[in-house]
Amino acid sequence: MDLLLLLFGTLLLALSIRLAFITSIISLIFYISSSSIVITICYLLMDAPDVAMTEAALGACLSTIILLCSGHVLRNEKLTRHKFSIIHLLGCIALGIVMLYAGLDLPLYGDINTPVHQHISKYFIDNTQAEIGIPSFVAAILASYRGYDTLGETTVIITALLSVFMIINSNNEEFKEQNNDQMLDSIILKKVTFFIIGFIIIFGLYIQLNGEISPGGGFQSGTILASIVIARSFFSTPIDIRYFYYIAIFGLSIYTSVGIISLLDGLTFLDYRVFTNNHHTSQKIGIFIIECGIGISIFASMSALYFLLSSFTKRIK
Amino acid sequence: MISQSIYIIAVLICITGLYMVIASNNYMSKIIGLGIFQNSILLFYIALGKATEGIPPIYIKKIDTIYSSPTPQVLMLTAIVVGFATLTTALAIAMRIYKHHGSLDIIQIKNNDNA
Numbered sequence: 001m002d003l004l005l006l007l008f009g010t011l012l013l014a015l016s017i018r019l020a021f022i023t024s025i026i027s028l029i030f031y032i033s034s035s036s037i038v039i040t041i042c043y044l045l046m047d048a049p050d051v052a053m054t055e056a057a058l059g060a061c062l063s064t065i066i067l068l069c070s071g072h073v074l075r076n077e078k079l080t081r082h083k084f085s086i087i088h089l090l091g092c093i094a095l096g097i098v099m100l101y102a103g104l105d106l107p108l109y110g111d112i113n114t115p116v117h118q119h120i121s122k123y124f125i126d127n128t129q130a131e132i133g134i135p136s137f138v139a140a141i142l143a144s145y146r147g148y149d150t151l152g153e154t155t156v157i158i159t160a161l162l163s164v165f166m167i168i169n170s171n172n173e174e175f176k177e178q179n180n181d182q183m184l185d186s187i188i189l190k191k192v193t194f195f196i197i198g199f200i201i202i203f204g205l206y207i208q209l210n211g212e213i214s215p216g217g218g219f220q221s222g223t224i225l226a227s228i229v230i231a232r233s234f235f236s237t238p239i240d241i242r243y244f245y246y247i248a249i250f251g252l253s254i255y256t257s258v259g260i261i262s263l264l265d266g267l268t269f270l271d272y273r274v275f276t277n278n279h280h281t282s283q284k285i286g287i288f289i290i291e292c293g294i295g296i297s298i299f300a301s302m303s304a305l306y307f308l309l310s311s312f313t314k315r316i317k
Numbered sequence: 318m319i320s321q322s323i324y325i326i327a328v329l330i331c332i333t334g335l336y337m338v339i340a341s342n343n344y345m346s347k348i349i350g351l352g353i354f355q356n357s358i359l360l361f362y363i364a365l366g367k368a369t370e371g372i373p374p375i376y377i378k379k380i381d382t383i384y385s386s387p388t389p390q391v392l393m394l395t396a397i398v399v400g401f402a403t404l405t406t407a408l409a410i411a412m413r414i415y416k417h418h419g420s421l422d423i424i425q426i427k428n429n430d431n432a
Contacts, residue, residue: 002320002343005323006322006323006326009323009326009360010321010326012326012330012356012360013329013330013333016333016334016356017333018378019337019353020333020336020337021339024353026344028345028346028349032352034351035353037354039356041358042363043359043363045376046363046364046371046385047366047368047371048366048385048390048393050390051359051363051390051393051394051397054394054398055397057357058397058401059397059401062401063401063404067408068409069330070408070412071409073415074421076347077343077420079341079343079345079374085340088336088339088340089340089425092336093332093337093340095332095335096329096332099328099331099332100325100328101327103324103328106324108320109320109322109367109369110320110324110368110369110371111367111368111369112370112371112383113392116386116389117386118348118390119365120388121387121388122388124388124396125384125387128376128415135375135376136374136375136376136388137323138374138387138394139375140392141328141337141379141387141388142394143390145323146391150395153398153399155429157401157402158401159402160402160406163409164406167406167409167410168412168413181334181393199395204368214368214375215373219395219398226382230426240366240384287417298398305405308409309409312409313412315416316412316416
Protein backbone atom coordinates (compact mmCIF):
# COMPACT_ATOMS: atom_id res chain seq x y z
CA MET A 1 0.00 0.00 0.00
CA ASP A 2 2.75 2.46 0.97
CA LEU A 3 4.84 1.38 -2.00
CA LEU A 4 1.92 2.10 -4.33
CA LEU A 5 1.50 5.56 -2.80
CA LEU A 6 5.23 6.21 -3.24
CA LEU A 7 4.97 5.14 -6.88
CA PHE A 8 2.07 7.48 -7.65
CA GLY A 9 3.66 10.28 -5.62
CA THR A 10 6.84 10.00 -7.68
CA LEU A 11 4.74 9.97 -10.86
CA LEU A 12 3.02 13.15 -9.68
CA LEU A 13 6.39 14.77 -8.99
CA ALA A 14 7.65 13.77 -12.44
CA LEU A 15 4.53 15.24 -14.08
CA SER A 16 4.94 18.48 -12.11
CA ILE A 17 8.60 18.85 -13.08
CA ARG A 18 7.70 18.12 -16.72
CA LEU A 19 5.03 20.84 -16.52
CA ALA A 20 7.66 23.45 -15.64
CA PHE A 21 9.44 22.88 -18.99
CA ILE A 22 6.52 22.69 -21.40
CA THR A 23 6.25 25.21 -24.22
CA SER A 24 2.85 24.47 -25.76
CA ILE A 25 -0.43 25.45 -24.06
CA ILE A 26 -2.35 22.36 -25.19
CA SER A 27 0.19 19.93 -23.72
CA LEU A 28 0.27 22.09 -20.57
CA ILE A 29 -3.48 21.51 -20.18
CA PHE A 30 -3.22 17.77 -20.77
CA TYR A 31 -0.34 17.40 -18.31
CA ILE A 32 -2.16 19.34 -15.58
CA SER A 33 -5.28 17.23 -16.06
CA SER A 34 -3.30 13.97 -15.94
CA SER A 35 -1.52 15.11 -12.79
CA SER A 36 -5.00 15.75 -11.39
CA ILE A 37 -5.93 12.12 -12.08
CA VAL A 38 -2.70 10.87 -10.43
CA ILE A 39 -3.29 12.97 -7.32
CA THR A 40 -6.85 11.57 -7.18
CA ILE A 41 -5.34 8.08 -6.89
CA CYS A 42 -2.97 9.36 -4.17
CA TYR A 43 -5.96 10.66 -2.17
CA LEU A 44 -7.73 7.31 -2.51
CA LEU A 45 -4.61 5.49 -1.26
CA MET A 46 -4.54 7.85 1.74
CA ASP A 47 -8.13 6.99 2.76
CA ALA A 48 -9.73 10.20 1.53
CA PRO A 49 -12.54 9.18 -0.87
CA ASP A 50 -14.42 12.48 -0.46
CA VAL A 51 -11.39 14.53 -1.45
CA ALA A 52 -10.64 12.14 -4.31
CA MET A 53 -14.17 12.52 -5.65
CA THR A 54 -14.00 16.31 -5.46
CA GLU A 55 -10.63 16.37 -7.19
CA ALA A 56 -11.87 14.02 -9.94
CA ALA A 57 -14.97 16.13 -10.57
CA LEU A 58 -13.43 19.59 -10.22
CA GLY A 59 -9.73 19.14 -10.97
CA ALA A 60 -9.74 16.49 -13.65
CA CYS A 61 -13.08 17.26 -15.33
CA LEU A 62 -14.23 20.87 -14.99
CA SER A 63 -10.79 22.54 -14.76
CA THR A 64 -9.77 20.77 -17.96
CA ILE A 65 -12.93 21.91 -19.75
CA ILE A 66 -12.45 25.50 -18.62
CA LEU A 67 -8.74 25.50 -19.49
CA LEU A 68 -9.51 24.01 -22.92
CA CYS A 69 -11.95 26.89 -23.54
CA SER A 70 -9.00 29.25 -23.36
CA GLY A 71 -6.60 26.72 -24.86
CA HIS A 72 -8.13 26.85 -28.31
CA VAL A 73 -7.71 30.63 -28.41
CA LEU A 74 -4.14 30.48 -27.11
CA ARG A 75 -3.01 27.48 -29.16
CA ASN A 76 -0.37 29.51 -31.02
CA GLU A 77 0.99 31.08 -27.84
CA LYS A 78 4.50 29.84 -26.96
CA LEU A 79 5.48 29.51 -23.32
CA THR A 80 9.16 30.22 -23.93
CA ARG A 81 11.43 31.46 -21.18
CA HIS A 82 13.47 34.47 -22.22
CA LYS A 83 16.42 33.71 -20.01
CA PHE A 84 17.20 30.94 -17.59
CA SER A 85 17.13 32.58 -14.19
CA ILE A 86 19.58 30.95 -11.78
CA ILE A 87 18.54 33.23 -8.90
CA HIS A 88 14.95 32.01 -9.01
CA LEU A 89 16.08 28.39 -9.08
CA LEU A 90 18.49 28.89 -6.17
CA GLY A 91 15.79 30.68 -4.17
CA CYS A 92 13.37 27.79 -4.69
CA ILE A 93 16.01 25.20 -3.78
CA ALA A 94 16.92 27.14 -0.62
CA LEU A 95 13.26 27.22 0.39
CA GLY A 96 13.04 23.49 -0.29
CA ILE A 97 16.06 22.79 1.94
CA VAL A 98 14.55 24.87 4.74
CA MET A 99 11.24 23.03 4.46
CA LEU A 100 12.96 19.62 4.37
CA TYR A 101 15.00 20.54 7.46
CA ALA A 102 11.83 21.59 9.28
CA GLY A 103 10.20 18.41 8.02
CA LEU A 104 12.69 16.27 9.93
CA ASP A 105 10.58 16.95 13.02
CA LEU A 106 7.40 15.68 11.35
CA PRO A 107 5.86 12.50 12.77
CA LEU A 108 6.19 9.27 10.82
CA TYR A 109 3.64 8.72 8.07
CA GLY A 110 0.62 6.84 9.43
CA ASP A 111 1.39 7.36 13.12
CA ILE A 112 -1.83 7.75 15.13
CA ASN A 113 -0.26 9.37 18.22
CA THR A 114 0.17 12.71 16.46
CA PRO A 115 -1.74 15.93 17.25
CA VAL A 116 -3.74 15.53 14.02
CA HIS A 117 -5.29 12.35 15.37
CA GLN A 118 -5.53 13.33 19.02
CA HIS A 119 -7.58 16.44 19.74
CA ILE A 120 -10.42 17.52 17.51
CA SER A 121 -10.38 14.50 15.19
CA LYS A 122 -10.70 12.20 18.18
CA TYR A 123 -13.67 14.23 19.39
CA PHE A 124 -15.35 13.99 15.97
CA ILE A 125 -14.75 10.25 15.68
CA ASP A 126 -15.91 9.52 19.24
CA ASN A 127 -19.00 11.74 19.24
CA THR A 128 -20.40 11.88 15.70
CA GLN A 129 -22.59 8.80 16.18
CA ALA A 130 -24.11 10.15 19.38
CA GLU A 131 -24.46 13.79 18.34
CA ILE A 132 -25.21 13.68 14.62
CA GLY A 133 -26.12 10.08 13.89
CA ILE A 134 -24.87 9.73 10.30
CA PRO A 135 -22.12 7.33 9.21
CA SER A 136 -19.99 9.67 7.11
CA PHE A 137 -17.75 11.72 9.41
CA VAL A 138 -16.80 14.05 6.58
CA ALA A 139 -20.42 14.92 5.80
CA ALA A 140 -21.14 15.41 9.51
CA ILE A 141 -18.25 17.86 9.93
CA LEU A 142 -18.92 19.60 6.62
CA ALA A 143 -22.64 20.19 7.08
CA SER A 144 -23.12 20.23 10.84
CA TYR A 145 -20.04 20.85 13.01
CA ARG A 146 -18.50 23.29 10.55
CA GLY A 147 -21.68 24.35 8.73
CA TYR A 148 -20.80 28.01 9.14
CA ASP A 149 -17.51 27.44 7.31
CA THR A 150 -19.23 25.63 4.43
CA LEU A 151 -21.62 28.57 4.04
CA GLY A 152 -18.52 30.68 3.44
CA GLU A 153 -17.18 28.23 0.83
CA THR A 154 -20.44 28.31 -1.11
CA THR A 155 -20.38 32.10 -1.01
CA VAL A 156 -16.80 32.03 -2.34
CA ILE A 157 -17.97 30.17 -5.45
CA ILE A 158 -20.78 32.66 -6.05
CA THR A 159 -18.30 35.50 -5.50
CA ALA A 160 -16.03 33.92 -8.13
CA LEU A 161 -19.01 33.78 -10.50
CA LEU A 162 -19.78 37.45 -9.88
CA SER A 163 -16.17 38.52 -10.35
CA VAL A 164 -15.81 36.54 -13.59
CA PHE A 165 -19.07 38.11 -14.76
CA MET A 166 -17.75 41.58 -13.98
CA ILE A 167 -14.30 40.96 -15.51
CA ILE A 168 -15.75 39.52 -18.72
CA ASN A 169 -18.75 41.85 -18.89
CA SER A 170 -20.68 39.68 -21.31
CA ASN A 171 -24.18 40.68 -22.33
CA ASN A 172 -26.84 38.16 -23.03
CA GLU A 173 -27.71 38.90 -26.67
CA GLU A 174 -24.11 38.60 -27.73
CA PHE A 175 -23.85 35.33 -25.86
CA LYS A 176 -26.88 33.90 -27.65
CA GLU A 177 -25.85 34.71 -31.19
CA GLN A 178 -22.31 33.51 -30.55
CA ASN A 179 -23.60 30.13 -29.49
CA ASN A 180 -26.13 29.60 -32.25
CA ASP A 181 -23.59 29.19 -35.03
CA GLN A 182 -21.21 27.08 -32.96
CA MET A 183 -23.41 23.98 -32.65
CA LEU A 184 -21.82 20.67 -33.57
CA ASP A 185 -23.40 18.77 -36.43
CA SER A 186 -22.42 15.18 -35.71
CA ILE A 187 -25.20 12.62 -35.35
CA ILE A 188 -22.99 10.04 -33.60
CA LEU A 189 -21.71 12.46 -30.95
CA LYS A 190 -25.22 13.75 -30.39
CA LYS A 191 -26.82 10.31 -29.95
CA VAL A 192 -24.05 9.06 -27.64
CA THR A 193 -24.11 12.22 -25.52
CA PHE A 194 -27.86 12.15 -25.03
CA PHE A 195 -27.64 8.44 -24.21
CA ILE A 196 -25.01 9.03 -21.50
CA ILE A 197 -26.73 12.09 -20.02
CA GLY A 198 -29.44 9.97 -18.34
CA PHE A 199 -26.85 7.88 -16.52
CA ILE A 200 -24.93 10.97 -15.41
CA ILE A 201 -28.13 12.47 -13.97
CA ILE A 202 -28.77 9.30 -11.96
CA PHE A 203 -25.14 9.22 -10.79
CA GLY A 204 -25.22 12.87 -9.73
CA LEU A 205 -28.50 12.50 -7.86
CA TYR A 206 -27.24 9.30 -6.18
CA ILE A 207 -24.17 11.12 -4.87
CA GLN A 208 -26.35 14.02 -3.72
CA LEU A 209 -28.88 11.89 -1.85
CA ASN A 210 -26.39 9.42 -0.34
CA GLY A 211 -23.91 12.03 0.87
CA GLU A 212 -24.62 11.09 4.48
CA ILE A 213 -23.77 7.40 4.28
CA SER A 214 -21.08 7.35 1.60
CA PRO A 215 -18.45 9.66 0.09
CA GLY A 216 -19.92 12.53 -1.85
CA GLY A 217 -22.30 15.38 -1.23
CA GLY A 218 -23.36 18.72 -2.58
CA PHE A 219 -20.03 19.89 -3.98
CA GLN A 220 -19.41 16.72 -5.98
CA SER A 221 -22.94 16.18 -7.30
CA GLY A 222 -23.29 19.85 -8.26
CA THR A 223 -20.17 19.56 -10.40
CA ILE A 224 -21.30 16.30 -12.01
CA LEU A 225 -24.73 17.73 -12.82
CA ALA A 226 -23.12 20.87 -14.28
CA SER A 227 -21.20 18.66 -16.72
CA ILE A 228 -24.58 17.59 -18.19
CA VAL A 229 -25.52 21.20 -18.96
CA ILE A 230 -22.10 21.69 -20.55
CA ALA A 231 -22.42 18.53 -22.67
CA ARG A 232 -25.93 19.51 -23.75
CA SER A 233 -24.83 22.99 -24.79
CA PHE A 234 -22.81 21.58 -27.69
CA PHE A 235 -25.93 20.30 -29.46
CA SER A 236 -28.95 22.30 -28.35
CA THR A 237 -29.97 25.93 -28.29
CA PRO A 238 -28.35 27.63 -25.31
CA ILE A 239 -30.25 28.19 -22.10
CA ASP A 240 -30.55 31.81 -21.01
CA ILE A 241 -27.51 32.34 -18.77
CA ARG A 242 -29.46 34.61 -16.40
CA TYR A 243 -31.42 31.61 -15.09
CA PHE A 244 -28.17 30.19 -13.70
CA TYR A 245 -27.55 33.33 -11.66
CA TYR A 246 -31.03 33.06 -10.16
CA ILE A 247 -30.58 29.33 -9.41
CA ALA A 248 -27.17 29.93 -7.79
CA ILE A 249 -28.57 32.62 -5.51
CA PHE A 250 -31.59 30.39 -4.79
CA GLY A 251 -29.30 27.56 -3.63
CA LEU A 252 -27.36 29.88 -1.33
CA SER A 253 -30.59 31.31 0.08
CA ILE A 254 -31.85 27.79 0.93
CA TYR A 255 -28.69 27.41 3.01
CA THR A 256 -28.95 30.81 4.70
CA SER A 257 -32.69 30.50 5.34
CA VAL A 258 -32.02 27.44 7.54
CA GLY A 259 -29.77 29.66 9.66
CA ILE A 260 -32.27 32.51 9.73
CA ILE A 261 -35.20 30.25 10.67
CA SER A 262 -33.22 28.91 13.61
CA LEU A 263 -32.28 32.45 14.64
CA LEU A 264 -35.96 33.50 14.54
CA ASP A 265 -36.79 30.50 16.71
CA GLY A 266 -34.44 31.73 19.41
CA LEU A 267 -31.66 29.21 18.74
CA THR A 268 -28.14 29.83 17.47
CA PHE A 269 -27.36 30.25 13.73
CA LEU A 270 -27.67 26.93 11.80
CA ASP A 271 -29.01 25.03 14.81
CA TYR A 272 -30.96 22.15 13.28
CA ARG A 273 -33.09 21.51 16.38
CA VAL A 274 -35.53 23.98 14.88
CA PHE A 275 -37.03 21.22 12.65
CA THR A 276 -38.08 18.52 15.14
CA ASN A 277 -37.50 17.70 18.77
CA ASN A 278 -35.89 14.36 17.90
CA HIS A 279 -32.18 15.10 17.90
CA HIS A 280 -30.95 12.67 15.21
CA THR A 281 -33.87 13.30 12.85
CA SER A 282 -33.43 17.06 13.06
CA GLN A 283 -29.72 16.72 12.26
CA LYS A 284 -30.53 14.50 9.26
CA ILE A 285 -33.14 16.95 7.93
CA GLY A 286 -30.79 19.89 8.41
CA ILE A 287 -27.86 18.18 6.68
CA PHE A 288 -30.11 17.08 3.80
CA ILE A 289 -31.45 20.60 3.20
CA ILE A 290 -27.99 22.15 3.42
CA GLU A 291 -26.45 19.60 1.04
CA CYS A 292 -29.29 20.34 -1.42
CA GLY A 293 -28.57 24.06 -1.12
CA ILE A 294 -24.87 23.48 -1.80
CA GLY A 295 -25.63 21.17 -4.73
CA ILE A 296 -28.02 23.61 -6.43
CA SER A 297 -25.71 26.55 -5.89
CA ILE A 298 -22.56 24.77 -7.14
CA PHE A 299 -24.44 23.31 -10.15
CA ALA A 300 -25.62 26.70 -11.32
CA SER A 301 -22.35 28.51 -10.58
CA MET A 302 -20.22 25.97 -12.45
CA SER A 303 -22.49 26.00 -15.49
CA ALA A 304 -22.56 29.80 -15.55
CA LEU A 305 -18.77 30.01 -15.16
CA TYR A 306 -18.32 27.71 -18.15
CA PHE A 307 -20.79 29.64 -20.32
CA LEU A 308 -19.23 32.99 -19.41
CA LEU A 309 -15.66 31.88 -20.17
CA SER A 310 -16.54 29.97 -23.35
CA SER A 311 -18.62 32.82 -24.80
CA PHE A 312 -15.79 35.25 -24.04
CA THR A 313 -13.13 33.07 -25.70
CA LYS A 314 -15.38 32.72 -28.77
CA ARG A 315 -15.60 36.51 -29.00
CA ILE A 316 -11.80 36.85 -28.92
CA LYS A 317 -11.46 34.58 -31.93
CA MET B 318 13.32 8.32 6.20
CA ILE B 319 11.40 6.01 3.87
CA SER B 320 8.19 6.47 5.86
CA GLN B 321 8.47 10.24 5.51
CA SER B 322 9.09 10.17 1.76
CA ILE B 323 5.56 11.39 0.96
CA TYR B 324 6.40 14.65 2.79
CA ILE B 325 9.62 14.98 0.77
CA ILE B 326 7.62 14.49 -2.43
CA ALA B 327 5.18 17.19 -1.29
CA VAL B 328 8.07 19.63 -0.64
CA LEU B 329 9.59 18.93 -4.07
CA ILE B 330 6.24 19.46 -5.82
CA CYS B 331 5.82 22.66 -3.80
CA ILE B 332 9.12 24.17 -4.98
CA THR B 333 8.36 23.11 -8.57
CA GLY B 334 5.10 25.05 -8.43
CA LEU B 335 6.81 28.03 -6.83
CA TYR B 336 9.50 27.99 -9.51
CA MET B 337 6.82 28.02 -12.21
CA VAL B 338 5.10 30.98 -10.59
CA ILE B 339 8.18 33.17 -10.12
CA ALA B 340 10.40 32.19 -13.07
CA SER B 341 7.88 31.93 -15.89
CA ASN B 342 7.16 34.89 -18.16
CA ASN B 343 3.74 33.70 -19.21
CA TYR B 344 0.54 34.26 -17.24
CA MET B 345 -0.83 30.86 -18.24
CA SER B 346 2.23 29.09 -16.75
CA LYS B 347 1.86 31.14 -13.61
CA ILE B 348 -1.77 30.08 -13.20
CA ILE B 349 -0.88 26.39 -13.70
CA GLY B 350 2.05 26.83 -11.29
CA LEU B 351 -0.36 28.01 -8.62
CA GLY B 352 -2.38 24.84 -9.24
CA ILE B 353 0.70 22.67 -8.70
CA PHE B 354 1.58 24.61 -5.55
CA GLN B 355 -1.92 23.93 -4.27
CA ASN B 356 -1.62 20.21 -5.12
CA SER B 357 1.46 19.90 -2.89
CA ILE B 358 -0.30 21.48 0.10
CA LEU B 359 -3.33 19.22 -0.34
CA LEU B 360 -1.11 16.15 -0.56
CA PHE B 361 0.77 17.18 2.60
CA TYR B 362 -2.38 17.70 4.69
CA ILE B 363 -4.06 14.50 3.57
CA ALA B 364 -0.84 12.57 4.30
CA LEU B 365 -0.80 13.96 7.85
CA GLY B 366 -4.30 12.62 8.44
CA LYS B 367 -3.62 9.04 7.33
CA ALA B 368 -3.46 6.27 9.93
CA THR B 369 -1.53 3.13 9.00
CA GLU B 370 -4.16 0.63 10.13
CA GLY B 371 -6.98 3.07 9.48
CA ILE B 372 -9.96 2.87 7.16
CA PRO B 373 -11.72 5.75 5.33
CA PRO B 374 -13.72 7.85 7.81
CA ILE B 375 -17.12 6.23 7.35
CA TYR B 376 -18.61 4.62 10.44
CA ILE B 377 -18.78 0.83 10.65
CA LYS B 378 -20.30 -1.13 13.54
CA LYS B 379 -17.11 -2.60 14.97
CA ILE B 380 -15.48 -1.74 18.27
CA ASP B 381 -11.98 -0.20 18.28
CA THR B 382 -11.89 0.64 14.61
CA ILE B 383 -9.13 3.09 13.68
CA TYR B 384 -10.25 5.75 11.22
CA SER B 385 -8.05 8.08 9.24
CA SER B 386 -8.54 11.62 10.50
CA PRO B 387 -11.59 13.28 8.85
CA THR B 388 -10.68 16.88 9.82
CA PRO B 389 -7.90 17.54 7.25
CA GLN B 390 -10.08 15.89 4.61
CA VAL B 391 -12.95 18.32 5.17
CA LEU B 392 -10.58 21.29 5.10
CA MET B 393 -8.89 20.12 1.90
CA LEU B 394 -12.22 19.31 0.22
CA THR B 395 -13.26 22.91 0.54
CA ALA B 396 -9.75 24.07 -0.43
CA ILE B 397 -10.13 22.27 -3.78
CA VAL B 398 -13.40 24.13 -4.41
CA VAL B 399 -11.82 27.47 -3.53
CA GLY B 400 -8.83 26.58 -5.74
CA PHE B 401 -11.20 26.11 -8.66
CA ALA B 402 -12.78 29.51 -7.94
CA THR B 403 -9.35 31.18 -8.04
CA LEU B 404 -8.47 29.30 -11.24
CA THR B 405 -11.55 30.59 -13.09
CA THR B 406 -11.09 34.14 -11.86
CA ALA B 407 -7.40 34.13 -12.81
CA LEU B 408 -8.26 32.68 -16.20
CA ALA B 409 -10.89 35.37 -16.81
CA ILE B 410 -8.35 38.09 -16.03
CA ALA B 411 -5.78 36.36 -18.29
CA MET B 412 -8.26 36.20 -21.19
CA ARG B 413 -9.05 39.87 -20.68
CA ILE B 414 -5.31 40.65 -20.90
CA TYR B 415 -5.02 38.51 -24.02
CA LYS B 416 -7.89 40.33 -25.69
CA HIS B 417 -6.32 43.70 -24.97
CA HIS B 418 -2.67 42.92 -25.75
CA GLY B 419 -2.82 39.89 -28.08
CA SER B 420 -0.37 38.01 -25.91
CA LEU B 421 0.07 36.57 -22.44
CA ASP B 422 3.84 37.04 -22.32
CA ILE B 423 4.93 39.66 -19.77
CA ILE B 424 7.91 40.95 -21.79
CA GLN B 425 5.93 41.09 -25.03
CA ILE B 426 3.15 43.04 -23.30
CA LYS B 427 5.73 45.47 -21.92
CA ASN B 428 7.25 45.97 -25.40
CA ASN B 429 3.80 46.55 -26.91
CA ASP B 430 3.09 49.18 -24.30
CA ASN B 431 6.34 51.03 -25.00
CA ALA B 432 5.93 50.95 -28.76
